[in-house]
Amino acid sequence: MMKKAENIIVGISIGDLNGIGSEVVLKTFEDTRMLELCTPVIFANVKIMSFIKKNLNATVALHGIDKLDQIIPGKINVFNLWREGVDLNLGENDEKVGEYAIKSFVAATKALKEGVVDVLVTAPINKYNIQSDEFKFPGHTDYLDQELDGNALMLMVQDNLRVGLLTDHIPLNEVASHLTEELIRKKIETVRQSLVQDFSINKPKIAVLGLNPHCGDGGVIGNEENAILTPTLKKIFEKGTLVFGPFAADGFFGSGQYEKYDAVIATYHDQGLIPFKTLSFGKGVNYTAGLNKVRTSPDHGTAYDIAGKGVADYNSFKEAVYLALDVYRSRMEYIEISQKPLKVKEKQ
Structure with missing residues (x-):
């Protein structure tokens, strides 16, 4: 009751x-x-x-x-x-x-x-x-x-803007080594489940940002997208989760592209929190999803x-x-x- x-x-x-x-x-x-x-x-x-x-x-x-x-x-x-x-x-x-x-x-x-x-x-x-x-x-x-x-995940929330993180409080030079298929699957599922049960969104759409500038430009400036992010997201999508990306992070928020999705998952702390705090104007909330x-x-x-x-x-x-x-x-x-x-x- x-x-x-x-x-x-x-x-x-x-x-x-x-x-x-x-x-x-x-x-x-x-x-x-x-x-x-x-x-x-x-x-x-x-x-x-x-x-x-x-x-x-x-x-x-x-x-x-x-x-x-x-x-x-x-x-x-x-x-x-x-x-x-x-x-x-x-x-x-x-x-x-x-x-x-x-x-x-x-x-x-x-x-x-x-x-x-x-x-x-x-x-x-x-x-x-x-x-x-x-x-x-x-x-x-x-x-x-x-x-x-459960599995805790920091999800920053302000109205319909929701930003989660694949990695959070770790040094920047360790981020790439933490991006495994297992981690990506777990974090995306945590966000999906939270959107369903905590925000009453039946079929949520989730965007994932790339790690490197321009998503690596086909491997020219980083290969994490080709090697791990893109193939993992494809597998998850084929299982029925509406996950999209990876997207180049630099223009994703400024262009308003984030408004098409129920949540955005950044690969590391500042990639997600700098645009979030810029857009939320002091009304943002840190929600611990997944618990x-x-x-x-x-x-x-x-x-x-x-x-x-x-x-x-x-x-x-x-x-x-x-x-x-x-x-x-x-x-x-x-x-x-x-x-x-x-x-x-x-x-x-």
Whole structure:
């Protein structure tokens, strides 16, 4: 049975407390209409959130809870994950603050796994100050891939623009060696399945970008297209998936060619994210496709340079909440339809 809107529980990991994460979270829920769409649970501490709220002159009403079974619908719940005070130096990189960012994220992920929260929205972390003997992951996505069932894939979303990646956080000089038939098949299938169940697109069309300039110009400036991309895409297409390419990346977005497809898959990080962030105008969302749970995040970082100044744009975080809710509902509908037995007409 589908949950009522306000009963969808949105777990929020607070991110780096010295960055803009807390600000964009509080600004998002200053609009009380958001509480008609969901019930937020912030994994942090109500005292520190109240301090940040006062610093920003925010008007939100925070409801502190000590146990997750105390969540009240229609309130901005703050789960007191720790009791001690945290020294903040807004705008500064601090390893101690990084520890609290991960404490929040790990606890929120656990609640997501256990079904205490329905979706997870993560505020930005600093990938450098989160590293420790207990947490050795480049970022959120890699940890979620370990903790949740499925195959995680970063899918950047803004309305009908969706950009996925064959490779993500690896050095540029290693990209070509990672492009195997197995990887390409797995990533394309992850995107296809996500478009069907998470975005309600029955027969999605997917474009794949080439690795080299001009797709290698027939092998003159790189052979990855001829050797691996083109033949693999042909095999996948022949199996029934509407996948097209590889396309030369340089003119693909500027010409508007991307608008013909339900998703675009880039071969490496900057090839996909530079045009995406240029086109999304600060409203883009990072969605982790391919997992058995829903997680989104804004498409920006900690922004230390403006932290604590009250000028951070919260639209990307707000869109991340909206997308998490939309995907959750779409996925529930997909599961409901998939479980319905087919009705077979009796012969007259």
